Amino acid sequence: MPHRTAQPTAAGLGESPPDIATMRVTVNRLLDPDSAPEALPPAAAEVDILTARLRGHVQLLAPEVELAARELAPGSIARYSVLGCVWEATSRLEAEPCQRYGGPAGYARRLARALNALCDHYEQLSSRP
Known part of the structure; x- marks a missing residue:
């Protein structure tokens, strides 16, 4: 993945914004399988691809x-x-998939929830005056 340097703006966000819509599609594939055309949980091979994404x-x-x-204001x-x-x-x-917590699919869902929260914060912070 190419490295890009974020250029801070008044809101503190980079000039070329990340593709939040694409990120949400990936998140929804794991957290809301009904939103995908197949409407089935992802297969093991797809879980690996989604995890990498x-x-x-x-x-x-x-x-x-x-x-x-x-x-934002300190404190x-x-x-x-x-x-x-x-x-x-x-x-x-830094975490690894663990059978106790759902194996690779569980790990991918945890990553998806974390990314979803980041997307929410990004959208909220980018809309600040």
């Missing part, structure tokens, strides 16, 4: 959201909440 999306979006969060609840979300999402990148 989710990991890339989190790696792309987490720094953007963190940059925007650092523009504010909003700032700590967003930074906590970023920490949670990046922690998921």
Whole structure:
């Protein structure tokens, strides 16, 4: 994945925004299988592909959201909440699938929930004046 340097703007977000719509499609494939044309849970091979996509999306979006969060008032609840979300999402990148917690599919769903939260924060922070 090519590295791109975020250019901070007034809101703290990069000039070329991440493709949130594509990220949401990937999230929905795992968290809302009814939204996919097949309407079936993903097969094992697809879980691996979706996991790789989710990991890339989190790696792309987490720094953007963190940059925007650092523009919020120091000590504010909003700032700590967003930074906590970023920490949670990046922690998921360090984790490994575990049979106790649903194996590879469970791991992919946890990544999807973390990415979904990052997308929510990104949209909220990018709409701030």
